[in-house]
Amino acid sequence: xxxxxxxxxxxxxxxxxxxxxxxxxxxxxxxxxxxxxxxxxxxxxxxxxxxxxxxxxxxxxxxxxxxxxxxxxxxxxxxxxxxxxxxxxxxxxxxxxxxxxxxxxxxxxxxxxxxxxxxxxxxxxxxxxxxxxxxxxxxxxxxxxxxxxxxxxxxxxxxxxxxxxxxxxxxxxxxxxxxxxxxxxxxxxxxxxxxxxxxxxxxxxxxxxxxxxxxxxxxxxxxxxxxxxxxxxxxxxxxxxxxxxxxxxxxxxxxxxxxxxxxxxxxxxxxxxxxxxxxxxxxxxxxxxxxxxxxxxxxxxxxxxxxxxxxxxxxxxxxxxxxxxxxxxxxxxxxxxxxxxxxxxxxxxxxxxxxxxxxxxxxxxxxxxxxxxxxxxxxxxxxxxxxxxxxxxxxxxxxxxxxxxxxxxxxxxxxxxxxxxxxxxxxxxxxxxxxxxxxxxxxxxxxxxxxxxxxxxxxxxxxxxxxxxxxxxxxxxxxxxxxxxxxxxxxxxxx
Numbered sequence: 001x002x003x004x005x006x007x008x009x010x011x012x013x014x015x016x017x018x019x020x021x022x023x024x025x026x027x028x029x030x031x032x033x034x035x036x037x038x039x040x041x042x043x044x045x046x047x048x049x050x051x052x053x054x055x056x057x058x059x060x061x062x063x064x065x066x067x068x069x070x071x072x073x074x075x076x077x078x079x080x081x082x083x084x085x086x087x088x089x090x091x092x093x094x095x096x097x098x099x100x101x102x103x104x105x106x107x108x109x110x111x112x113x114x115x116x117x118x119x120x121x122x123x124x125x126x127x128x129x130x131x132x133x134x135x136x137x138x139x140x141x142x143x144x145x146x147x148x149x150x151x152x153x154x155x156x157x158x159x160x161x162x163x164x165x166x167x168x169x170x171x172x173x174x175x176x177x178x179x180x181x182x183x184x185x186x187x188x189x190x191x192x193x194x195x196x197x198x199x200x201x202x203x204x205x206x207x208x209x210x211x212x213x214x215x216x217x218x219x220x221x222x223x224x225x226x227x228x229x230x231x232x233x234x235x236x237x238x239x240x241x242x243x244x245x246x247x248x249x250x251x252x253x254x255x256x257x258x259x260x261x262x263x264x265x266x267x268x269x270x271x272x273x274x275x276x277x278x279x280x281x282x283x284x285x286x287x288x289x290x291x292x293x294x295x296x297x298x299x300x301x302x303x304x305x306x307x308x309x310x311x312x313x314x315x316x317x318x319x320x321x322x323x324x325x326x327x328x329x330x331x332x333x334x335x336x337x338x339x340x341x342x343x344x345x346x347x348x349x350x351x352x353x354x355x356x357x358x359x360x361x362x363x364x365x366x367x368x369x370x371x372x373x374x375x376x377x378x379x380x381x382x383x384x385x386x387x388x389x390x391x392x393x394x395x396x397x398x399x400x401x402x403x404x405x406x407x408x409x410x411x412x413x414x415x416x417x418x419x420x421x422x423x424x425x426x427x428x429x430x431x432x433x434x435x436x437x438x439x440x441x442x443x444x445x446x447x448x449x450x451x452x453x454x455x456x457x458x459x460x461x462x463x464x465x466x467x468x469x470x471x472x473x474x475x476x477x478x479x480x481x482x483x484x485x486x487x488x489x490x491x492x493x494x495x
Contacts, residue, residue, distance in 0.1 A: 061075075063143050068143075069147065069149055072142065073150060076151050076152075077152065080153050080154070082154055083282070085163045085287065086163075088282065088285055089287060093163050094162060094165065095161065096117070096158060096159060096160055096161060097162070117157070117158050117159055117160045118156070118157030118158060118159060119159075120159065122154070122157075123152035123153060123154065124153050124154070124155045125150065125152060126151040126153055127140070127151055130148045131146045156473055157470070157473055158473050159473070162197075164260060164261070164289075166197045167198055168260075169199045169201065170201040170259050170260050170261075171190075171194055171202045171203070171259070171261045171262075171263065172203050172204070172219075172259040173187055173190055173202070173203070173204050173222065173238065173262075173263045174204070174205040174208060174212075174262070174263070174265070175208065175239070175240050175265045175295075176264065176265065176266035176269075176270040176273070177208070177242060177266045177267045177269065178297075179235055179236065179449075179452045179453055180295050180308070180309035180452055181234060181308070181309040181312035181452060181455060181456040181457070181460055182308040182309045182456035182460045182461065182463070182464040183235065183236040183240075183265060183295070183309075184227075184230040184231050184233060184234070184235070184237055184455070185231045185308075185456050185460070185461050185465065185468070186265055186293055186295075186464045186468045187227060187230065187237055187238065187265075187468070188227040188230055189464060189465045189467070189468025189469055190263050190468045190471055190472055191222050191223065191226075191227045192224060192227070192468070193469050193471075193472040194472055195224050197472065202221075202223065203220060203222060203257075203259075204220035204221075204237065205219065205238065206218070207238070207239040207240065207241040208242070208244070209241070209243070209244030209245065211238075212249065212250045212254070213244075213250065213253060220237075220238060231455065231456070232455060234453045234454040234455045235453060241412075242269070242411060242412035243412035244273050247273070247276040247277060248280065250273075250277055251277060251284065254277070254281070254286075260287065260289070261289040262277070263292075263293065263471055263472075264277075264290065264291070264292045264293070265292075265293045265295050266292070267294070267295055267296045268296075269415070270292075271292055271294065274290055278290040291471050291472075293467050293468075293471050294307060295307065295309070297348070297452050298341060298342050298343060298347060299345070299347040300342075300345035300347065308456070308464045308467060310347065310348070310351075310460070311459040312454060312457045313341065313348050313451045313452060314348055314351045314352050316451040316454055317338075317340050317352035318352060318355065318356055319447070320340075320450070321338055321358055321394060322356065322358065323336075324337065324338045324392050324445050325358040325392050327443040327445075328391060331390070331441040332389075332439065333433075333438065333439050333441055334389075334391075334440075334441045334442075335390065335391050335393065335441065335442045336390075336391070336392040337393045337395070337422065337425060337426055337429070337442060337443065337444045337445070338392070338393070338394045338395070338445045338446075338447070339394075339395050339397055339422030339444075339445075339446045339448065340352060340396055340447070340448070340451070342364065342365060342396030342397055342399075343365070343397060343398040343415065343418065344365055344398055345364070345366060345398075346362070346363075346364020346365055346396040348396065348451075349363070349364055349394050349396040349399075350362060350364055350396075353394045359394045360384055360388075360391045360392050360393065361391070361392075361393040361394070362393075362394045363393070363425075364395075364396045365398035369400060371400075371403065378428065378429065381393070381429065381432075382432075382433075382436070385438065395422060397418055397421065397422070398418060398421075400421045400424070401418060401419060401421065403424065404420075404421065404424055405419060422446055423444070429442050430442055
């Protein structure tokens with residue numbers, strides 16, 4: 001299989017992605033080889049090379065300073081510290097209502113688990129591997145010497161004390177952006193967990209942030225009965241949309257609806273909006289908790305191993321790949337071409353290609369490639385047709401955008417509208433083989449919206465259940481979380 005992927009590469013964490021700008025050092029790695037089967041086709045050099053570029057922009061930490069580790073850890077802790085209601089209000093916590101049975105003391109019966117709650121000072125270690133060198137396989141380093149730096153984040157789970165009276169709370173849930181397998185599962189578990197606490201006034205905001213300002217859209221009452229079976233269907237019970245009104249309008253609506261806690265499910269744009277909502281609520285001194293559950297089918301959130309919906313998308317992509325393989329294998333000089341989702345990352349394409357075992361060429365955004373030339377994709381397809389009689393190509397939607405005409409157009413979320421790399425490659429393949437006088441039967445399959453509109457598989461359903469629980473378990477804080485909830489997954493606490 002011709003595999004264009006960074007999985008075998010090593011690189012340093014870019015400190016700028018953590019909001020840190022180390023002095024005189026910023027890393028960017030590029031590998032200049034493409035692997036075709038057991039051979040290596042080199043684009044420029046005689047061997048695969050790693051190029052490190054540095055930048056002096058906005059230096060905050062000097063790695064020559066012997067105390068830089070402490071500074072980094074302090075900055076990291078500051079970045080991931082959770083704002084709390086007591087930052088703005090003088091509130092006395094009450095005994096939690098989250099329990100298998102109501103009891104007025106900490107006494108336990110024989111055989112009953114005593115330590116069932118999480119301490120506020122509990123932390124989880126983010127990285128568990130100490131790399132000895134940047135050249136180690138899969139190394140992720142902060143400085144050039146790959147020094148060990150502890151990075152601690154808050155642990156999720158039920159607390160003994162809470163800061164809301166559940167019976168007086170109104171909770172809102174909103175799903176924004178595009179569809180993703182598992183949205184209904186997260187909604188369902190948030191409602192279930194709120195219900196266990198005793199929160200009965202739960203509403204869904206329809207069609208993303210639009211539901212806050214569109215007067216024609218009404219709140220959707222949610223209860224255990226309403227959401228009981230929504231996990232059996234794909235999509236979102238609440239609907240989704242892109243774009244939003246001004247932050248002030250949304251917070252005005254939150255205030256008018258008397259919402260005390262807002263659970264927001266969405267991606268980058270949604271979380272930018274959530275952060276603005278959080279800041280406006282703090283500015284107005286509103287007792288409103290904003291909790292975000294990160295959602296992206298592309299699996300490309302920094303520091304997270306996996307996002308919900310990804311496993312399901314990879315599994316569903318197998319159907320398209322298998323169809324492309326059958327079409328290519330059954331035709332004379334058949335070439336199957338599949339385009340999968342992945343704007344900035346190729347995780348879906350890469351994992352689907354690896355798991356299917358039917359892909360000859362995988363093209364992803366992280367690794368540049370050429371179509372033309374002696375080591376280009378078209379030349380390799382030519383060799384595959386000569387040796388195998390067929391070929392299958394998988395390409396992520398964000399790959400090879402440098403080969404297309406650029407556009408400044410953006411969608412409602414502010415994302416740049418991508419060119420259609422799938423159609424472009426399809427036409428290039430046809431033109432190439434026609435030019436060399438070789439017959440090629442090209443079949444193009446684009447299952448983009450099919451793989452995101454289905455229900456979550458078993459793996460994603462479990463992940464969504466944990467995320468929904470964790471979102472509620474930290475609702476006593478005024479909080480903005482881009483990815484914190486997913487970092488804090490604690491399967492023991494959910495049992």
